[in-house]
Amino acid sequence: MSLLSDLVNLDLSDTTEKIIAEYIWIGGSGMDLRSKARTVSGPVSDPQKLPKWNYDGSSTGQAPGQDSEVILYPQAIFKDPFRRGNNILVMCDTYTPAGDPIPTNKRCNAAKIFSHPEVVAEVPWYGIEQEYTLLQKDVKWPIGWPLGGYPGPQGPYYCGIGADKAFGRDIVDSHYKACLYAGINISGINGEVMPGQWEFQVGPSVGISAGDELWVARYILERITEIAGVVLSFDPKPIQGDWNGAGAHTNYSTKSMRNDGGYEVIKKAIEKLGLKHKEHIAAYGEGNERRLTGRHETADINTFLWGVANRGASIRVGRDTEKAGKGYFEDRRPASNMDPYVVTSMIAETTLLWKP
């Protein structure tokens, strides 16, 4: 057993220049992450210098068997916290051999929106609050919950400590350090209102990197829960009843919103979002209707409502922002299983490019 441990943790930098690159992509469901590794001849810091690769799309529901190759284009590099040394994680997106993005590739369109000159000029920042639930492996019941029963009602668990209130902290803490090591812009963590549920925040990130960073953070999280023998769930309403759901609140600001007088720009942006409520909701994650009920700190899915410091609203503006007359706002509608490429680019498109 110790030999296996020594081998996994071998630091190769003394023996060879070669590094291991783990290519990561999003599979056919739009939510499942896949990865495989290859050797690269020397350390690389620019994704453009990495070779394109391919995989068997028929095994992930992304291509038919007779024409199964899907091409991987490397887009972002992070340090590998599992292999360390000079080894890397590579976030990729997916194309046909002819060079067209396959239907599940949402990054391509997002990148187009984020390279539009009007969007580039406004330097859009995103801070994404990813909530998730940890489940016991064989029974798919949240960790810390008694089998066949329920824990005491919500109240003591939010940011709580103690063996009867916080379940799975080691996963959360190792994830925090692993992301900092990898170079992901992780800004904080906290225990959530439902026991066994946690949250981490990534940001502020500019434009397309918000999506890249969040997807790699999700990858690292699922690799860690794999080690811990626990199941990761991004379901927006894992347990029915008087239990909170899981969201991915997206904080957003542009240059004009951050400058003096930005509050007016914020209010205009919120108005535009209100006019496109249905389109956004449709893109904000599967199963969100089970979560956005109007209770448990959400706004009802059919209503668009905004307010200062109001956690029961669709969009919340912080007191700081109201007081300073500039800042950012929080879109509380996205579910925990949203695609950050879709959500970030859609918010930018609606607020900056769309003219009603």
Add this chain to the structure above:
Amino acid sequence: MAQILAPSTQWQTRITKNSANARPIPAKMLGSLLFKQNTKGTARSTSNFRVFAMKSENSTINRMEDLLNLDVTPYTNKIIAEYIWIGGSGIDLRSKSRTISKPVEHPSELPKWNYDGSSTGQAPGEDSEVILYPQAIFKDPFRGGNNILVICDTYTPAGEPIPTNKRHRAAEIFSSKKVVDEVPWFGIEQEYTLLQTNVKWPLGWPVGGYPGPQGPYYCAAGADKSFGRDISDAHYKACLYAGINISGTNGEVMPGQWEYQVGPSVGIEAGDHVWCSRYILERITEQAGVVLSLDPKPIEGDWNGAGCHTNYSTKTMREDGGFEAIKKAILNLSLRHKDHISAYGEGNERRLTGKHETANINTFSWGVANRGCSVRVGRETEKQGKGYLEDRRPASNMDPYIVTSLLAETTILWEPTLEAEALAAQKLALKV
């Protein structure tokens, strides 16, 4: 019992930039420190120390420990700051963390933050933001490196302390000139009970039954007398690492009950250090799979309760002739007995019965070396004519901000009427 030593400058330790040598208590070491009980053949205890979610069944090695103990200082300047605050019940601790761009030395360098007060019973849903003001920094024994724990207090967005914020008023009292001049020292003896997780029955007690009566357990060793020493020991080192002024530990009279002492600390720091030590203790019990209880009378019947005796002295008391100042202080305390008792912890009436080394809750009494009194003065203090007093009334779930500031207020700032004073002096046989 706390001995008053000169306050060490330990509490002044700040985080230095080159603490790459500083190692946290590795999860592995904590794991090996953890008490693994063999239940084969004995029906003694079913407590099972498990570190939750660290078990991995199909992989043959566990790589999560490496990640938990990862020292990120070679890769980034960023540090993790765990902001800690007191929740809506006044005794529940909450925390969440954020990344800070580089190591800090002083709380004023840290940004204010906010949290969802509607989830802790401290704000309504439509106006939920509660603001956190950083007040004291300690090194983080769980994350190591340059990472920190930050004790905060809580305010409305308008800048008013919210009702559960007791630190604010205490800080005001401790900055008033008369109190500052008297340099008040506090030594707080925090007792606590460890409970098995699923049954809420004390650690080491047979489920559905009781251990042998009190007698053998106080400061004892042995598998049949001492339950949970690893938690107490891990906590001791973790607090020393963090920079908390922890001065000692001991096993208590009731089996499964322990005590540690924090002090001597000056003024507001007593509260900050005790709250941070409680946070570290509950994080450790969380890892050990054991429940921490600060209830003042966890088990009814012929079992000790849990208190938080507060040792106290002022400059005048510590100087020659200080015994007179101590007697005057006791006199003042006797006249405000009801006010103090109501602020000394919920449920204290179940503990202060007059038995089990307590004084009855309705009576104020004092004595030298007398553990059945409200206030006890040590033999050393009586002999030397100077020293300190021990207020034995506070319960284990007291708020140290309230208790320390109330002691300072009653003995330094408050003055009784002359008639009341004379009457009390007679009653207590004090010639002041």
